[in-house]
Amino acid sequence: MQKLEAEQERQRRDYERFQQREKLLAEARALLCQAKWLEVVAKGKAAESAKQRLLSKREALKALEDQQEEQTRPIREREEAVKELRQRKIATEREAREADARMRRIGDELNKRDNDMTALADELTSLDQQGKDRSAQITVARQKVERAKAELAQAPQRPPQELYDRINELRGLMQSSARESSEIEANQNDLTLHIQTLQEQIGRVRGRLDMLNSRKHQMLQHLGKHHRNIGQLHSFVEQHRTDGTFQGPVFGPVALELSVKAARGVPSHVALQYVENACWSLLASYIVTNIRDESILIEEAKRLGVASSVKIICSDYDPNQPYVMEHPAGPACQHARYGIIHTLDELIEAAPIFMDLLTKMCKTNLCYIGTSETIGLMETLVQETPISTVIVGANRMSVVRSLYNDSVRNIDFGELYPAKLLGAGGGSEEDAEKAKLQEEGDALIQECDELQAKAEQLVQQLQQKEQERKMWQAEGIKLHAQQQAIVEKRTALMAAVKIAERQLCAKEALPDPEQRRPVLRSAIEDTIAEIAALTREVLTAAQDLWEVHRKLEALELRLSEAGAQLSALRASRDQREKDLQAARTVALTAEDAFKSAQNEFKRAKDNAAEHFPLSDSDKEELRRHEAEKTQPSTLRSLAEEKSVQAEQVVCNNQNVVNEFSKRQAEIAHLGESVKQHEKRCQELRTRIDEVQGVWLPGLRKMVSAINASFSNNFKEIGCAGEVRLHEDEDFEKFAIQILVQFRAYEDMQLLTGTRQSGGERSVSTILYLIALQGITETPFRVVDEINQGMDPINERKVYKQLVAASTEKHTPQCFLLTPKLLSGLEYTRDIHTLIIYSSGEMEEGLPATFTTDDICG
Numbered sequence: 001m002q003k004l005e006a007e008q009e010r011q012r013r014d015y016e017r018f019q020q021r022e023k024l025l026a027e028a029r030a031l032l033c034q035a036k037w038l039e040v041v042a043k044g045k046a047a048e049s050a051k052q053r054l055l056s057k058r059e060a061l062k063a064l065e066d067q068q069e070e071q072t073r074p075i076r077e078r079e080e081a082v083k084e085l086r087q088r089k090i091a092t093e094r095e096a097r098e099a100d101a102r103m104r105r106i107g108d109e110l111n112k113r114d115n116d117m118t119a120l121a122d123e124l125t126s127l128d129q130q131g132k133d134r135s136a137q138i139t140v141a142r143q144k145v146e147r148a149k150a151e152l153a154q155a156p157q158r159p160p161q162e163l164y165d166r167i168n169e170l171r172g173l174m175q176s177s178a179r180e181s182s183e184i185e186a187n188q189n190d191l192t193l194h195i196q197t198l199q200e201q202i203g204r205v206r207g208r209l210d211m212l213n214s215r216k217h218q219m220l221q222h223l224g225k226h227h228r229n230i231g232q233l234h235s236f237v238e239q240h241r242t243d244g245t246f247q248g249p250v251f252g253p254v255a256l257e258l259s260v261k262a263a264r265g266v267p268s269h270v271a272l273q274y275v276e277n278a279c280w281s282l283l284a285s286y287i288v289t290n291i292r293d294e295s296i297l298i299e300e301a302k303r304l305g306v307a308s309s310v311k312i313i314c315s316d317y318d319p320n321q322p323y324v325m326e327h328p329a330g331p332a333c334q335h336a337r338y339g340i341i342h343t344l345d346e347l348i349e350a351a352p353i354f355m356d357l358l359t360k361m362c363k364t365n366l367c368y369i370g371t372s373e374t375i376g377l378m379e380t381l382v383q384e385t386p387i388s389t390v391i392v393g394a395n396r397m398s399v400v401r402s403l404y405n406d407s408v409r410n411i412d413f414g415e416l417y418p419a420k421l422l423g424a425g426g427g428s429e430e431d432a433e434k435a436k437l438q439e440e441g442d443a444l445i446q447e448c449d450e451l452q453a454k455a456e457q458l459v460q461q462l463q464q465k466e467q468e469r470k471m472w473q474a475e476g477i478k479l480h481a482q483q484q485a486i487v488e489k490r491t492a493l494m495a496a497v498k499i500a501e502r503q504l505c506a507k508e509a510l511p512d513p514e515q516r517r518p519v520l521r522s523a524i525e526d527t528i529a530e531i532a533a534l535t536r537e538v539l540t541a542a543q544d545l546w547e548v549h550r551k552l553e554a555l556e557l558r559l560s561e562a563g564a565q566l567s568a569l570r571a572s573r574d575q576r577e578k579d580l581q582a583a584r585t586v587a588l589t590a591e592d593a594f595k596s597a598q599n600e601f602k603r604a605k606d607n608a609a610e611h612f613p614l615s616d617s618d619k620e621e622l623r624r625h626e627a628e629k630t631q632p633s634t635l636r637s638l639a640e641e642k643s644v645q646a647e648q649v650v651c652n653n654q655n656v657v658n659e660f661s662k663r664q665a666e667i668a669h670l671g672e673s674v675k676q677h678e679k680r681c682q683e684l685r686t687r688i689d690e691v692q693g694v695w696l697p698g699l700r701k702m703v704s705a706i707n708a709s710f711s712n713n714f715k716e717i718g719c720a721g722e723v724r725l726h727e728d729e730d731f732e733k734f735a736i737q738i739l740v741q742f743r744a745y746e747d748m749q750l751l752t753g754t755r756q757s758g759g760e761r762s763v764s765t766i767l768y769l770i771a772l773q774g775i776t777e778t779p780f781r782v783v784d785e786i787n788q789g790m791d792p793i794n795e796r797k798v799y800k801q802l803v804a805a806s807t808e809k810h811t812p813q814c815f816l817l818t819p820k821l822l823s824g825l826e827y828t829r830d831i832h833t834l835i836i837y838s839s840g841e842m843e844e845g846l847p848a849t850f851t852t853d854d855i856c857g
Contacts, residue, residue: 028639030621033612035635037622040604042632047597054590061583068576075573078566085559092555096548103541110534117527124520134510141504148497155490159483167483170476174469181465188458191451198448205441219256222421227284228307236300237286246293249319251353252286253310254279255421258350258358263342266369271347272422274369274391278344279362283421285311287353289319315353323352327365329386338381339373344391367391378411391416700725702775703736709771714740717797721767722748740764758789766798770805780813781806787818796822803831 224231230253237250251257260275262268276283284307288294294314301310317323325345332343344367348358358364367389374381374392381387388399400410614622625635707723714721720741728734738751742760749755751764766786773781783802787795799822806814807830827833 024643028643029612030618031635031639033608033614033618035632035639036604036608036612037614037618038625038630038632038635040601040608041622041626043597043601043604047594047601050590050594050597054587054594057583057587057590061580061587064576064580064583068573068580072573075566075569078562078569082559082562082566085555085562089552089555089559092548092552096545096552099541099545099548103538103545106534106537106541110531110538113527113531113534117524117531120520120524120527124517124524127517127520134507138504138507141500141507145497145500145504148493148500152490152493152497155493156486157490159486163479163483167476167479170472170479174472174476177465177469177472181462181469184458184462184465188455188462191455191458195448195451195455198444198451202441202444202448205437205444219421220253223253223255223284226421227310229304230284230306230310232304233286233297233301233306233310236304237297246288246296248289248293250286250288250293250297251319251351253284254287254350254354254357255283257354258348260347260422261349263347265341265371266347269419272419273394273416274344275347276419276422277396277416278364278367279358280421281309282311282357282361284309285313285357287313287315287357289315289353313357315357317353317356319351319353321352323355325355325359325365329366329368329388332368335368335381335385335387338377338385339371340368340381340387340390341371342369343367344369363389382411696727705775706768706771709774710738710768713767713770713801716801717763717767717794720748721764723768723771738764738768759791759794762786762789763794763798767801770801773805773811778812780815782815782817784817785819786816787821792822796825799825803828807831 220231220234234253237252240246241250258275260268260271262271266274286297288297291314294312297312301312327343332340332346343365345355345359345364347369348355348364350358366387368387368391370390370392372392374390375397378390378397381390382399388401390397394416396414396416398412398414400412703723703725710721710723722739724737724739726733726735726737739748740751740756740760741748742756751761753761756764766783769781769783787798790798802814802816803826805811807828
């Protein structure tokens with residue numbers, strides 16, 4: 001609150017300057033308000049003037065409209081007369097049209113009768129010619145029937161029997177040829193199947209020969225002689241190498257993946273002997289790059305019964321990395337003075353992963369190849385170099401050095417066995433098998449060629465049969481066409497006879513033209529009578545049409561005169577209508593001007609009422625300005641001067657008034673709250689002191705009594721203890737503090753779960769409970785296994801204290817539960833011992849019920 005009051009005092013001067021500026025701005029707003037309302041009054045007067053002008057224009061318009069209505073009556077009468085004449089003219093025109101239509105209808109009927117008369121006369125004239133034409137047509141039809149019957153009689157009844165016999169013969173020949181072709185095709189299919197079987201056998205024989213001729217096969221055969229079932233394991237690896245069974249690449253056997261090369265001073269057969277002797281244990285081994293593939297191959301080798309000499313090795317070397325050979329004892333050229341010419345690894349070509357394996361397991365980079373000179377210098381070589389293995393000729397010299405003294409050395413000489421695997425050939429058994437397979441292949445090829453020749457002969461026979469069938473089929477088609485032509489010709493002749501007979505019957509059925517002559521003459525006479533009657537009707541209709549046209553001309557003349565009179569009246573009316581329209585336009589203009597002035601007045605009034613509300617003082621000033629006829633521009637100038645004066649008053653903080661007022665209210669509110677809180681705090685302190693005076697002395701007395709008993713109990717066991725009441729202004733922090741001292745050289749320590757041992761905590765707890773017995777009232781007490789963490793001395797002391805406290809007068813019953821007690825404890829008549837037992841191993845002679853005397857003897 002003091003901070004708010006200081007801030008309030010600091011801003012007081014800004015607040016006063018802001019109040020001064022607000023006063024000047026209020027005066028400027030009042031002047032603007034008065035100017036705005038003067039403009040509203042002026043617009044109200046303009047709207048009233050526009051209303052008066054509108055009323056005068058409407059009165060003039062009403063007078064013109066009344067005059068126009070009075071002068072329009074004769075025009076309506078003339079229009080009614082013209083309408084009646086037009087209706088009479090329309091009726092007369094309708095009569096004229098009906099009379100004209102009647103005359104046209106009678107004329108058409110007269111023309112029709114005239115045409116009928118002409119037609120009847122022409123038909124009567126042509127009866128002689130029609131009779132002659134009818135006789136000629138009947139004669140021609142009879143001749144046509146006779147000719148058709150003659151042609152039908154000459155045509156054969158059916159095709160000749162030779163034609164049918166030849167067709168049946170050709171059909172039999174084609175069926176026989178088809179059966180023969182089927183038999184030939186069956187033989188051809190059998191030959192084709194036999195040829196395919198022979199070709200498959202030839203392929204198998206060639207494949208077997210290729211396999212026997214391949215180096216890897218020969219190597220696998222030799223490996224199989226020394227390592228049981230390795231061929232089956234290799235077949236499994238080749239079958240599953242790329243189908244996803246293995247997670248990584250599988251290499252091996254080693255013998256198939258390495259090659260031995262000759263070197264300077266080492267022929268190829270000697271190089272093979274050196275490499276096979278050094279690497280014999282690994283030649284049948286497989287290499288994988290992960291443990292799972294290793295497990296798969298080991299399980300498959302067990303399942304196939306592969307010899308245990310076939311090893312599955314899991315290598316951690318990356319097969320995609322090149323291998324850099326190292327020679328720990330130095331390269332061969334370094335030891336050339338001892339006759340050393342090569343290291344064993346220089347004779348081997350293999351993938352990096354194989355070179356790594358041979359180096360690690362066969363030590364090929366530590367095995368040196370020497371000459372006869374090396375044998376004489378062997379002792380010097382052993383003394384001056386770390387070389388341990390040298391091969392010279394068919395001997396292998398190994399240096400054995402002591403692990404404890406480098407000067408103690410021994411040279412072992414061993415012979416190399418001849419190359420059995422890497423340098424071996426195919427063997428006599430394989431040569432015999434290859435010869436047998438070659439002979440079998442030649443026999444199969446010869447048999448296959450003979451069968452293909454037979455198959456070609458069958459193809460030629462099939463082609464010959466096919467040509468014969470095509471020739472017979474063409475002849476059959478030609479004979480069938482002849483047969484069909486004969487049948488179709490007879491059918492056409494029979495149809496022509498029937499058509500000619502029908503035409504003759506139709507001609508004979510036509511009536512004789514001479515029979516119509518009396519009928520035609522009677523019809524002509526009737527037509528002449530009808531023509532005379534129609535002529536009389538035409539004359540009567542012409543007379544009626546002339547009368548109607550005369551009436552129509554009289555009506556048109558009267559209608560023309562009435563139209564001229566009506567036009568003159570309408571011209572006069574149109575002139576007056578123009579004057580009336582001009583008066584209406586003036587009235588509408590005056591009405592628009594009135595509405596505009598009224599809307600402008602309303603908008604100005606609403607705007608002024610919204611933004612410049614009038615107070616009573618402003619209304620008085622407005623009446624004064626209106627009486628003095630003060631112009632709004634004068635008031636606006638005064639307002640601008642007030643605004644300029646207000647702008648000259650400097651006030652940096654625009655919210656100073658709001659902040660000052662808000663802060664003032666907050667200070668007042670905080671002052672009132674402080675007073676109320678101080679009053680409430682005083683009341684609560686008084687109440688706390690009253691309540692605390694009731695229970696705190698009793699609590700202190702109770703803790704003092706507990707402390708006296710607790711301290712006395714600790715003195716009895718030769719230690720020190722104290723119980724304190726920890727007081728605090730916060731009642732939740734009130735606590736009982738137990739301080740103990742079990743050693744004379746220590747100070748009193750607060751009893752915690754980490755400072756004292758378990759036995760010390762148990763002693764402190766039971767002595768505190770004993771101290772509580774004097775101030776608490778309970779029907780009984782139970783102590784469960786409190787002695788388990790104590791040493792015998794403290795247990796005996798605590799037991800004595802517990803018995804003494806529990807056997808005093810006016811104390812409740814106390815139960816001590818424990819799985820064991822020390823021997824030699826003191827028991828009184830106030831103690832009852834209950835032993836719970838159900839075992840057959842209890843001490844013999846102990847009665848089922850016993851007392852303390854039984855136990856104590």
